[in-house]
Amino acid sequence: xxxxxxxxxxxxxxxxxxxxxxxxxxxxxxxxxxxxxxxxxxxxxxxxxxxxxxxxxxxxxxxxxxxxxxxxxxxxxxxxxxxxxxxxxxxxxxxxxxxxxxxxxxxxxxxxxxxxxxxxxxxxxxxxxxxxxxxxxxxxxxxxxxxxxxxxx
Amino acid sequence: xxxxxxxxxxxxxxxxxxxxxxxxxxxxxxxxxxxxxxxxxxxxxxxxxxxxxxxxxxxxxxxxxxxxxxxxxxxxxxxxxxxxxxxxxxxxxxxxxxxxxxxxxxxxxxxxxxxxxxxxxxxxxxxxxxxxxxxxxxxxxxxxxxxxxxxxxxxxxxxxxxxxxxxxxxxxxxxxxxxxxxxxxxxxxxxxxxxxxxxxxxxxxxxxxxxxxxxxxxxxxxxxxxxxxxxxxxxxxxxxxxxxxxxxxxxxxxxxxxxxxxxxxxxxxxxxxxxxxxxxxxxxxxxxxxxxxxxxxxxxxxxxxxxxxxxxxxxxxxxxxxxxxxxxxxxxxxxxxxxxxxxxxxxxxxxxxxxxxxxxxxxxxxxxxxxxxxxxxxxxxxxxxxxxxxxxxxxxxxxxxxxxxxxxxxxxxxxxxxxxxxxxxxxxxxxxxxxxxxxxxxxxxxxxxxxxxxxxxxxxxxxxxxxxxxxxxxxxxxxxxxxxxxxxxxxxxxxxxxxxxxxxxxxxxxxxxxxxxxxxxxxxxxxxxxxxxxxxxxxxxxxxxxxxxxxxxxxxxxxxxxxxxxxxxxxxxxxxxxxxxxxxxxxxxxxxxxxxxxxxxxxxxxxxxxxxxxxxxxxxxxxxxxxxxxxxxxxxxxxxxxxxxxxxxxxxxxxxxxxxxxxxxxxxxxxxxxxxxxxxxxxxxxxxxxxxxxxxxxxxxxxxxxxxxxxxxxxxxxxxxxxxxxxxxxxx
Numbered sequence: 001x002x003x004x005x006x007x008x009x010x011x012x013x014x015x016x017x018x019x020x021x022x023x024x025x026x027x028x029x030x031x032x033x034x035x036x037x038x039x040x041x042x043x044x045x046x047x048x049x050x051x052x053x054x055x056x057x058x059x060x061x062x063x064x065x066x067x068x069x070x071x072x073x074x075x076x077x078x079x080x081x082x083x084x085x086x087x088x089x090x091x092x093x094x095x096x097x098x099x100x101x102x103x104x105x106x107x108x109x110x111x112x113x114x115x116x117x118x119x120x121x122x123x124x125x126x127x128x129x130x131x132x133x134x135x136x137x138x139x140x141x142x143x144x145x146x147x148x149x150x151x152x153x
Numbered sequence: 154x155x156x157x158x159x160x161x162x163x164x165x166x167x168x169x170x171x172x173x174x175x176x177x178x179x180x181x182x183x184x185x186x187x188x189x190x191x192x193x194x195x196x197x198x199x200x201x202x203x204x205x206x207x208x209x210x211x212x213x214x215x216x217x218x219x220x221x222x223x224x225x226x227x228x229x230x231x232x233x234x235x236x237x238x239x240x241x242x243x244x245x246x247x248x249x250x251x252x253x254x255x256x257x258x259x260x261x262x263x264x265x266x267x268x269x270x271x272x273x274x275x276x277x278x279x280x281x282x283x284x285x286x287x288x289x290x291x292x293x294x295x296x297x298x299x300x301x302x303x304x305x306x307x308x309x310x311x312x313x314x315x316x317x318x319x320x321x322x323x324x325x326x327x328x329x330x331x332x333x334x335x336x337x338x339x340x341x342x343x344x345x346x347x348x349x350x351x352x353x354x355x356x357x358x359x360x361x362x363x364x365x366x367x368x369x370x371x372x373x374x375x376x377x378x379x380x381x382x383x384x385x386x387x388x389x390x391x392x393x394x395x396x397x398x399x400x401x402x403x404x405x406x407x408x409x410x411x412x413x414x415x416x417x418x419x420x421x422x423x424x425x426x427x428x429x430x431x432x433x434x435x436x437x438x439x440x441x442x443x444x445x446x447x448x449x450x451x452x453x454x455x456x457x458x459x460x461x462x463x464x465x466x467x468x469x470x471x472x473x474x475x476x477x478x479x480x481x482x483x484x485x486x487x488x489x490x491x492x493x494x495x496x497x498x499x500x501x502x503x504x505x506x507x508x509x510x511x512x513x514x515x516x517x518x519x520x521x522x523x524x525x526x527x528x529x530x531x532x533x534x535x536x537x538x539x540x541x542x543x544x545x546x547x548x549x550x551x552x553x554x555x556x557x558x559x560x561x562x563x564x565x566x567x568x569x570x571x572x573x574x575x576x577x578x579x580x581x582x583x584x585x586x587x588x589x590x591x592x593x594x595x596x597x598x599x600x601x602x603x604x605x606x607x608x609x610x611x612x613x614x615x616x617x618x619x620x621x622x623x624x625x626x627x628x629x630x631x632x633x634x635x636x637x638x639x640x641x642x643x644x645x646x647x648x649x650x651x652x653x654x655x656x657x658x659x660x661x662x663x664x665x666x667x668x669x670x671x672x673x674x675x676x677x678x679x680x681x682x683x684x685x686x687x688x689x690x691x692x693x694x695x696x697x698x699x700x701x702x703x704x705x706x707x708x709x710x711x712x713x714x715x716x717x718x719x720x721x722x723x724x725x726x727x728x729x730x731x732x733x734x735x736x737x738x739x740x741x742x743x744x745x746x747x748x749x750x751x752x753x754x755x756x757x758x759x760x761x762x763x764x765x766x767x768x769x770x771x772x773x774x775x776x777x778x779x780x781x782x783x784x785x786x787x788x789x790x791x792x793x794x795x796x797x798x799x800x801x802x803x804x805x806x807x808x809x810x811x812x813x814x815x816x817x818x819x820x821x822x823x824x825x826x827x828x829x830x831x832x833x834x835x836x837x838x839x840x841x842x843x844x845x846x847x848x849x850x851x852x853x854x855x856x857x858x859x860x861x862x863x864x865x866x867x868x869x870x871x872x873x874x875x876x877x878x879x880x881x882x883x884x885x
Binding site: 016018019020023026027028030031032033034035036037038039040042043045073074075077078080081086089090093094095096097098099100101102105123124125127128129130131132133134135136137138139140 | 225226227228361362364365366367368369370371372373374375377378380386411430431432433436503504505506507552553554555556557585587588788792795796797798799800821822823827829830831833835836
């Protein structure tokens with residue numbers, strides 16, 4: 001039994017405490033925007049925010065998540081994909097297959113929350129998720145685009 | 154009586170239809186014509202009227218363009234729609250896509266034709282019938298308006314789906330005349346005059362992708378995300394040694410674990426746990442003791458495989474060659490000789506979405522949801538394994554989380570899921586491979602070695618070139634029919650004499666190119682760019698060595714061999730120019746250049762790298778030039794080029810699937826490392842359209858990435874790199 005606060009909603013789930021948070025989000029909660037890629041915190045496809053920090057949910061035991069931890073998944077990042085990162089991703093036409101992009105967007109949103117005007121070096125260090133289609137160049141551009149958009153408003 | 158527009162009605166007969174179970178090339182083959190006959194509207198619910206099979210129009214003028222190729226990120230859906238829309242003259246902002254399933258196509262005598270998506274063929278093999286389909290729909294829509302107004306159709310004009318008759322100052326729109334248009338007989342495809350691509354307004358432009366929105370908010374459903382009522386989930390372990398079998402497993406050890414429903418054997422080789430959730434299935438499988446009968450493959454290792462391939466470098470018998478003049482003699486007689494042996498490893502595809510398939514079998518119906526580059530092969534596999542007649546099967550269209558050649562005709566995961574589902578009538582079964590399973594059971598990029606020898610005359614001109622490739626054959630495993638008379642030309646992709654697809658861009662007076670087939674127990678398959686990758690490294694790195702031995706500039710030495718290959722040369726020149734070849738560089742930065750051909754397109758690259766005193770490599774910038782003939786979406790072409798740099802560079806830096814005790818060693822991204830954003834160089838794409846052929850885009854440029862980088866490293870360090878990946882090489 002676990003109590004989880006996901007996207008502002010509290011869920012009680014019947015699940016073994018050693019289940020990775022990723023699989024609880026996908027299977028018990030039914031939010032499939034958060035992806036399975038490796039299961040060993042390497043690829044970042046499973047990235048979510050926990051109290052504003054980006055975390056790889058495949059490697060967090062649900063038993064270690066507190067009821068007070070505020071978890072945000074890609075579905076809860078913004079209404080109508082209105083987060084500056086999501087808008088920049090659309091403007092720059094970032095996604096190819098799209099599978100890793102939930103995680104990429106969550107990583108970028110967390111970066112900008114902490115560092116509103118990131119340098120290329122900041123982006124190198126924060127954006128460590130794997131993309132096999134190779135959208136890295138556009139991700140870099142889109143992070144800068146989102147930063148500029150945010151600073152204007 | 155249907156009205157016939159210009160000429161005779163399209164003939165709908167003369168189709169042949171063969172359903173095969175081929176494990177390889179894809180289950181279905183056919184003869185196919187008349188690609189846009191009208192028929193009953195497919196999407197009854199959305200009120201769109203089918204004008205022809207590619208175009209349906211809604212009353213509000215929304216244009217539904219049908220696509221049948223698989224979208225795995227390469228942007229083909231947007232490009233295909235641009236081709237239809239260009240001729241249709243509809244409002245691009247009102248275009249939406251509709252994917253057609255193979256079962257629906259079969260039900261209409263396979264009117265939509267081939268759905269397979271690989272070999273960078275999506276656009277180039279669809280463009281003719283799609284453009285004709287768009288044009289035919291336009292002609293029918295205009296004719297419907299002309300009939301309504303009782304004016305000659307030639308007096309009408311159309312822009313963005315709005316039809317006008319200037320003389321009577323009347324206008325209407327596609328949405329208003331679609332129903333009448335659909336009742337008209339389609340024009341004869343042969344009579345349709347297509348636009349000059351130089352006058353394109355929608356095609357040829359960098360339109361944004363039509364399929365981005367749901368990739369931004371988590372709402373896009375991949376096959377791995379499919380949810381069905383009553384669904385159970387399955388985790389699988391196939392014998393880690395290829396060719397091995399299941400000996401026994403101790404089901405009692407996982408008895409009573411939460412959610413577990415059943416342990417299932419799939420074929421002789423795999424064990425599956427079925428549970429209510431995938432995580433429960435996977436963790437129970439991890440706890441299940443399995444004893445394997447590993448078989449003969451268990452004695453294989455990197456060392457035994459390398460020795461096997463090395464023997465092929467000098468064997469008497471070969472499996473295909475290209476020959477002009479007497480290369481061996483020319484080299485023997487040459488005052489200066491150059492010789493080198495190269496090697497490239499097995500690679501996995503590592504699609505971000507692991508292999509998976511969801512299958513539901515009932516008495517009179519079979520359905521599958523799976524990521525597939527060949528959805529008709531998926532359908533055929535479902536029918537064959539389930540025993541449900543193909544007419545009662547459907548393979549649902551669902552976009553892929555990456556493909557790269559992994560998810561074509563083999564459909565191993567679809568077959569497994571169907572086997573499991575046979576034991577659960579009416580219950581949907583979702584099989585998901587763990588990343589470890591995905592890395593253990595790929596159809597890997599073939600391993601190979603290559604011995605290169607060259608002779609130079611006293612002036613440093615290349616007089617003889619001998620290429621001997623020894624390595625594993627894809628055809629031997631997946632397409633034995635492709636090996637003709639013991640010769641397997643596919644492995645010499647990029648070295649061919651014939652123009653048009655993968656022609657070697659050099660003319661050498663004495664040339665001998667040979668392939669020695671040396672197969673292993675590791676299954677192999679196409680991997681984005683296929684054999685152009687390895688052959689591009691061998692040719693372009695060796696040409697670099699030869700140019701240096703001749704004391705000549707890398708670019709000039711190549712140019713001198715390319716006078717009879719003007720398209721190769723033009724692309725090389727474009728890369729050199731945009732890549733500032735010969736111009737000064739910052740201290741410590743060095744350039745490398747390469748050119749090669751595959752998939753009907755010409756590619757070249759210039760790389761700028763630095764190597765630190767500690768041997769650390771940094772790739773700063775890459776300029777890639779591509780001539781794919783017609784460029785349907787330059788923005789998406791650039792995206793594919795950027796992606797090919799990431800995929801190719803990741804392989805160059807890190808890619809290696811090691812074999813030990815007959816099994817794959819690198820089972821996750823901790824050891825099968827993937828390049829990250831920080832290592833991505835600045836990529837500049839030069840599209841060199843020549844408007845006189847249709848070439849591929851997804852694959853052609855990847856083969857020049859590694860050699861351009863390796864040649865730049867050579868420039869930086871003075872030492873050639875002859876084996877990959879670079880993580881194993883001490884650069885200084």
